[in-house]
Amino acid sequence: MPEAPGAPPADTTRRYGGNLSLCSLPHRYGTVGSDRWQLRRSARPEGKPRSAHHRTGDRRQRSTTLITNRIHQRLLAGPPLSGGAEPLDVQSARLGTLPRGAERDGLISTIEASGLLGRGGAGFPVGRKWRALADRRYGSAVVVVNGAEGEPASAKDRTLMAYRPHLVVDGAILAAEAVGADEIVFYVGQEHGAAVAAIRRAVDERRREIGLPTRLVRAPVGYVAGEASAAVHFINDGDARPTTTPPRVSELGVNGRPTLVQNVESLAYAALIARFGDHWYRSAGRFDSPGTALVTVTGGVREPGVREIELGQTAGEVAVAAGADPTRIRAFVLGGYFGTWARTSDAWSLPLDPAVMRDHGLTFGCGIVGLLPDDRCGVLATAEIMAFMARESAGQCGPCVFGLRAIGESTRKVAQGEADTDEVRDLERWASQLPGRGACHHPDGAIQLLVSALDVFGDEFTVHARTGRCSVTGSPVRAAVG
Amino acid sequence: MQLRVDWILCDGYGLCGDLLPDLIELDEWRYPILRPEPVDAAFLDSAQRVVDCCPMRALKLEPIRAGRRAG
Numbered sequence: 001m002p003e004a005p006g007a008p009p010a011d012t013t014r015r016y017g018g019n020l021s022l023c024s025l026p027h028r029y030g031t032v033g034s035d036r037w038q039l040r041r042s043a044r045p046e047g048k049p050r051s052a053h054h055r056t057g058d059r060r061q062r063s064t065t066l067i068t069n070r071i072h073q074r075l076l077a078g079p080p081l082s083g084g085a086e087p088l089d090v091q092s093a094r095l096g097t098l099p100r101g102a103e104r105d106g107l108i109s110t111i112e113a114s115g116l117l118g119r120g121g122a123g124f125p126v127g128r129k130w131r132a133l134a135d136r137r138y139g140s141a142v143v144v145v146n147g148a149e150g151e152p153a154s155a156k157d158r159t160l161m162a163y164r165p166h167l168v169v170d171g172a173i174l175a176a177e178a179v180g181a182d183e184i185v186f187y188v189g190q191e192h193g194a195a196v197a198a199i200r201r202a203v204d205e206r207r208r209e210i211g212l213p214t215r216l217v218r219a220p221v222g223y224v225a226g227e228a229s230a231a232v233h234f235i236n237d238g239d240a241r242p243t244t245t246p247p248r249v250s251e252l253g254v255n256g257r258p259t260l261v262q263n264v265e266s267l268a269y270a271a272l273i274a275r276f277g278d279h280w281y282r283s284a285g286r287f288d289s290p291g292t293a294l295v296t297v298t299g300g301v302r303e304p305g306v307r308e309i310e311l312g313q314t315a316g317e318v319a320v321a322a323g324a325d326p327t328r329i330r331a332f333v334l335g336g337y338f339g340t341w342a343r344t345s346d347a348w349s350l351p352l353d354p355a356v357m358r359d360h361g362l363t364f365g366c367g368i369v370g371l372l373p374d375d376r377c378g379v380l381a382t383a384e385i386m387a388f389m390a391r392e393s394a395g396q397c398g399p400c401v402f403g404l405r406a407i408g409e410s411t412r413k414v415a416q417g418e419a420d421t422d423e424v425r426d427l428e429r430w431a432s433q434l435p436g437r438g439a440c441h442h443p444d445g446a447i448q449l450l451v452s453a454l455d456v457f458g459d460e461f462t463v464h465a466r467t468g469r470c471s472v473t474g475s476p477v478r479a480a481v482g
Numbered sequence: 483m484q485l486r487v488d489w490i491l492c493d494g495y496g497l498c499g500d501l502l503p504d505l506i507e508l509d510e511w512r513y514p515i516l517r518p519e520p521v522d523a524a525f526l527d528s529a530q531r532v533v534d535c536c537p538m539r540a541l542k543l544e545p546i547r548a549g550r551r552a553g
Contacts, residue, residue, distance in 0.1 A: 244488050246547075397489035402511040433509055439490050 002096045004276040005077030006284060006292060072284065072310045074292050075268055081163045085198040088205060091166045098170050099274050107178050107274055108134060114278035115290050116270065120146060120226070120263030121336065121366040122441075123354045126270060133179040133250055133260050141181040142254040144235065144261040145172045147188040147195060148219035148226030151336045152388070153368045156294035157264050159306040161188060161195035164268060165202035171267025173210055174274050179260050183213045187231050190218035223337070223392035227440045228261040230394070241394040242440035265294055286312025288355035293367055295352065297322040300329055300373030309352060316348035318369050330374040330472070331456055335365025337385050338445025340452035341378065363448070377472045378457035379464050382450065383408075383415035389446035399437040403430055404446055411450070414461055417468030424461050428454065484520050484546050485529060491540035498541050502532045520546055 078086055078094050086094075112127030133141055145168065149157035161168055172184050186203060188196050200216050207214065217235055219225050225240040232249045234240035253259020269291065273281050282290040289311045295318065298304050302323025309318055315332055332347040334340055340362045342350065350357065354364035372381055390408035393400045407430050413419035414427075431451050435444045454461060463471040485505065496512030505525055507515040521529045521543065533541045 244490050398492060398494045398511055398513040399489065399509065402513070403509070433515055437487070437489060437513070437515070439488075 002094060002275075004280050005095070005272070006072055006074035072292050072308050072313075074272060074284070074308065075160060075164065075167065075265065075294060076306075076308045078164070081159075085163055085165050085201070086167075088166050088202070091164070095167075095272070095275055098173060098271065107174060107270075110278050111178075111270055111273055114273050114281040116266065116273060116281065117289065117354055118263055119265035119269070119293065119366065121151075121338065123358075123364060126262070126266050129250075129260065129262070130175065130178050133258055136250075136258050139257055140183075141179050141258045141260060142183045142185065143172055143176045143179065143181045144228075144231055144249075144254060144259055145184065145186045145188075145264060145267060146226055146228070146231055146261050147186065147192070147199070147264040148231060149189050149192065150219075150221070150223045150226045150392075151338075151366055151368070152223070153298050153333075153336055153370055154296045154366050156296050156306045156367055158189065158192035158195040160264055160268055160294060161192065162198045165195075165198040166206075167268040167271050168199065168264045169202045169206055169210070170271035170274075171262075171264075171269070173206075174270055175260060175262060175267055176210075176212060181212070181260065183254070183257075184210065184215075185235055185254060186214070186216045187219050187226075187235065188216065189221070189226075191221050222394075223389070224394050224440060224442050227442070229440065231261055232259055241396055242442075244439045284310050285353070286310060287351050287353040289353045293352075293364075295367035295369050297369045297371075299333075299371040300324060300376075301371055312351040312353045312356070314348065315342075315350050315352055315369055318352065319348075319371055322369075324371055328374045330372045330376065331378055333370035333372065333381075333385075333449075334368065335363030336368040336445075337389060338441070338448060339363045339365045339368060340448060341382070341456040342452070343456050361452075375472070377415070377460070377470050378453065379411070379460050379470070380415040382453040382457065383411035385449060386411045386446065389442070389449075393442060394440070397438040397443075399434055400443040403434045403437075404443060406430060407434075407446070407450060414464050417464060417470075419465045421462060421465045424454075424465050427461075483526060483529075483543050485516050485533070486542045486544055487514055487516065488540045488542065491538045493538050493540070495537050497535050497537065498532045501535060502528055505529065506532070514541070 079090060108127055108130050111130060116126045117123040118126055147157050147161050176184050186199050188199055190196065196218060203214055203216060219234065220240045222240055224230050224242060225234065227242050228249050229243045229245055230240045232253045233243050235254050249259045249261055251258060284290060284292050292308050292310050294306055294308055296306050297318060301319060304322065315334065316326065319329065320326065329344045331344055332342045334342055334347065342362055352364065357364050372378055387408045390404035393404050395401055407427060410419065410423050410427055414423050427450065431447050434447050437443065460471045463469065492513060494512045496508045498514050499506045499508035505517060505521065509515055529543050533543045
């Protein structure tokens with residue numbers, strides 16, 4: 001059996017005994033550099049991390065740096081990413097071929113036992129999702145492989161698809177077999193050119209092995225296009241707007257059939273768990289949530305880009321590894337544009353672990369670790385995100401259309417010194433009114449980010465509104481804009 | 483039973499909030515803000531009448547849904 005990737009060497013690992021109640025985690029995580037939460041240590045790779053520069057097929061033409069960190073490499077283990085998509089024969093030599101038939105009996109149980117959480121943003125347990133679909137009473141199912149990745153700060157899905165496409169296809173094959181699907185739809189963001197090309201090539205190469213009708217649908221550009229019901233809506237009718245649930249896509253999805261919509265990273269990980277087991281999966285992870293995860297580090301770092309972390313690594317560790325100067329970071333935005341702001345003092349020693357973060361009102365989301373440099377204004381950054389979220393509303397639900405538009409305009413006025421303190425009160429009122437009032441969770445995510453901004457940058461909002469000056473730069477906010 | 487809005491259908495006529503202000507508040511764009519708790523038995527009849535009045539058929543009165551589920 002090929003060696004499992006990313007298994008920490010036994011002699012350097014102390015198992016977390018499970019005695020630490022999460023409730024005992026204080027709200028603040030101690031001082032910068034504290035190793036209080038590092039209950040398990042893994043060996044660090046020697047020398048500097050390797051890095052490979054490349055340009056994604058992203059329409060936004062962001063240059064993404066990929067930083068490798070050998071010990072935690074599982075999804076991104078294997079040949080250097082600068083070599084492009086890993087060919088099937090190389091992957092087979094490295095990981096072995098995909099377990100077939102009898103060998104993968106009990107796959108759903110194994111996935112359940114692993115504790116794998118979905119990596120699309122909501123973090124729903126993958127095994128439970130597969131089980132629910134497999135236990136349906138009637139009908140053949142469809143698997144939608146979700147690689148839309150409309151979150152502008154995220155690049156991890158397109159990276160995985162572009163460099164490890166066969167792992168994603170493996171996961172799709174397994175999911176289809178586990179839930180009894182007779183069709184697979186790869187739904188890949190059209191702006192992710194390298195990912196589209198790699199997935200198309202991988203699928204074409206393995207059509208016989210897949211043995212099911214399989215198609216590639218290019219997802220339109222848009223923040224909500226990757227939402228499960230929007231994906232199904234687009235595949236069915238060419239309209240990438242969310243639909244009202246219930247019915248859920250697991251009941252009434254592609255062509256009216258029960259449908260599993262699963263993020264590409266979740267599927268790729270399922271393909272590794274099928275090979276190496278749930279114990280292997282759980283051998284990484286320092287706290288509640290086992291495994292590793294792909295994250296995208298953005299903002300005030302020397303080397304932004306996609307990297308694979310052990311869950312429970314702190315935001316500070318990840319920031320430093322990407323070349324951040326701890327003294328120059330004003331705040332973190334965690335999870336994505338639907339995520340949360342956190343003060344540097346709170347976030348620095350925070351384990352990047354979905355369960356721990358949830359308990360502290362923060363979000364792992366789709367793995368964004370964004371750093372706001374200390375010369376940038378949090379109010380303005382929030383206003384830009386709110387304007388984006390308002391623009392990206394699918395435009396179907398009144399509270400989302402009007403509420404986000406008002407919030408976007410209001411945060412802009414505050415940021416640019418055109419508002420008074422009433423504006424901040426309006427923001428707080430809208431923030432309390434809007435959640436839960438849409439067909440999808442787009443407004444909820446926007447509000448979550450706004451609420452965290454009012455918490456983290458609350459004083460700055462007030463200073464902006466009252467004095468028309470930016471508390472970061474000390475200058476009139478008009479000068480701080482742009 | 484609980485009230486639920488199909489937000490895609492709802493066009494903000496606001497009749498529901500005008501007719502049943504005890505249960506339904508309206509925001510400044512006349513879209514309803516529902517209370518999270520179940521409809522009190524004393525209000526069930528009026529809730530049903532308001533549901534029947536919705537010009538977009540966007541308001542529903544239905545059994546309470548279970549918690550979080552996949553997809």
